Amino acid sequence: MRRPEIILFGDSITAQSFRSGGWGSRLADAYSRKADVVVRGYGGYNTRWALFLLHHIFPLGSSSTSPVATTIFFGANDAALRGRTSDRQHVPVEEYKDNIRKIVEHLKKCSPTMLIVLVTPPPIDEAGRQSYAESIYGEKAMKKPERTNEITGIYAQHCVALAEELGLRCVNLWSKMQETDDWQKKYLSDGLHLTPQGNGVVYEEVSRVFREAWLAPDEMPLDFPHHSQxxxxxxxxxxxDRCL
Amino acid sequence: MRRPEIILFGDSITAQSFRSGGWGSRLADAYSRKADVVVRGYGGYNTRWALFLLHHIFPLGSSSTSPVATTIFFGANDAALRGRTSDRQHVPVEEYKDNIRKIVEHLKKCSPTMLIVLVTPPPIDEAGRQSYAESIYGEKAMKKPERTNEITGIYAQHCVALAEELGLRCVNLWSKMQETDDWQKKYLSDGLHLTPQGNGVVYEEVSRVFREAWLAPDEMPLDFPHHSQxxxxxxxxxxxDRCL
Structure with missing residues (x-):
């Protein structure tokens, strides 16, 4: 028996979401006995490379096995700057937006009723990235940032604009996190990836959006009778009464 | 595209395994991009009730969609004592053993190559259970334990004996946890359920057994190319090269 599935499609921030306190495992726990949360996170991937995975992860022609909801959470790698150390991951912002659009169009072909939630990249703490690079590469570390908060913000804006254009729900993580003092250390472990508290923000925001879209765990039936029944x-x- | 699946079938200790530091989410993280860890945990269930779920969770006739591995982790509720507050969950130990045998036989019909790992119930800290009951029910709390470590140990022995008889791998959690000083507080949160450290023991033991059975994450291929490739x-x- 298959339960409804919620797929988390994204880069390393999605891939790491089942670490302790991660937003993926918290979602899985919240939807316990109601939906399966399935991680499809690909560290280092940008949207250009993600397109190669689409038909494998979301095959057409079987809407009964399509997920009920998918989060699309890319952009942190697309926003790597040209001519810097993560140059090879860079994707121009217009292409990033167009790639997300292609992903959405494919998912809607798989299942027109699928809840699709776009998530913007989180903000970048350039000082945190620099310290992290020095802790790994020492003197050889890059001197110029490979990502900036400002440029990543432009990708986030394009993601939000696309969501509005397509009538999709969106979590603007870039803005949301910066509403809190000391977001740089509180939410980011290396200037880019998330601390357990940062994971908490993603969990709260994604759950809120799911709930607003009627995908609230409290309102979904248990798969089988509660033991007290x-x-x-x-x-x-x-x-x-419940299984036949 | 479906990855190999590892199903965790059990009671509340399995259902709670995706909480922070839980053994299920740690397994999911370890098998990231290699296998999906799917929780089928049913709080309060004993093996008698679990039998009703078997054909729903593990349908016959589709070995291609059968899991590659399943943990069977019941017994904590079966071992509740007759005539005490959890009386209705009690299952006699011979029936418990027979029910586990039925579960195994069904899984082997689904897929003869499925790796099946039996997990015994953890030990019981009777004082911890008592304090927990008093914290919830105050003066009305049970005066006599609804589970004892000794009786639960008999269920664990039967589980181990069945694994030997059937040639299955087994994690004897009841014994393993008691090898450590202060296991009562270190591993159990309410005398029965697991602390994050207790979850760590289950994770380490289950991973070890999976690895011994060749289901080691290091030796399994990534689903798609690593981004550096x-x-x-x-x-x-x-x-x-990798997807076609």
Missing amino acids: IDDKNPSKAFE | IDDKNPSKAFE
Whole structure:
């Protein structure tokens, strides 16, 4: 028996979402016995490379097995700057937007009713990126940032604009995180990836959007009877009522 | 595209395994991009009630969609004592053993190559159970334990004996946890359920058994190319090599 599936499609920030305190495992726990949360996170991937995965992860022609909801969470790698150390991951912002559009169009072909939530990249703490690079490469570390908060913000704006254009829900993580003092250290572990608290923000925002779209765990049925509903003298009754 | 699936089938200790530091989410993280870890945990269930779920969770006749591995982790509720507050969950130990055997036989019908790992219930800290009951029910709390460590140990022994009889791998959690000083507080949060450290023990033991059975994440292929394998001038090549 398959439960409804929620797919998390994205880069390393999605791939790492099942680490302790991660937003993916918190979602999985919240939807316990109601939906399966499936991670499709690809560290280092930009949207250009993500397109190669689309038909493998979301095959056409089987809407019964399509997820009920998908988060699309790219952009942190697309926004790497040209001519800097992460140059090869760079994707121009217009192409980034167009690639997200292609992903959305494909998902809507898989299932027109699928809830699609776009998530912008988080903000960048350039000082944090620099310290991180020095901790790994020492003197050889880049002197100029490979990502800036300003440029990443432009990708976030394009993501928000696309969501509006397509009538999709969107989590503007770039803006949301910067509303909090000390977001640089509080939410980011290396200037880019998320601390457990940063994961908490993603979890809260994604859950809120899911709930607004009627995908609230409290309103979804349990897959099988709650144990308190089972009559120990006649257990089969509860299962006849709920499983057949 | 479906990845190999690892199903965790059990009671509340399995259902809670995606909480922060939980053994399920740690497994999911370890098998990232290699296998999907799917939780089928049912709080309060004993093996008698679990039998009603078998054909729903593990349908016959589709071995291609059967999991590559399943953990069967029941017994904590079966071992509740007769005539005490959790009486309705009690299942006699011989029936418990027979029910686990039925689950195994069904899974082997689904897929003869499926790796099946039996997990015994963890030990019981009777004082911890008592404090927990008092914290919830105050003066009305049970005066006599609804579970004892000794009786739960008999269920664990039967589980281990069945694994030997059937040639299955087994994690004897009941014994393993008691090898450590202060296991009562270190591993159990309410005398029965697991602390993050207790979850760590389950994670380490289950991973070890999976690895011994050749299901080691290090030896399994990534689902798609690692980002460093993608030539940014000719990205399709990496995907042709790996995805077609």
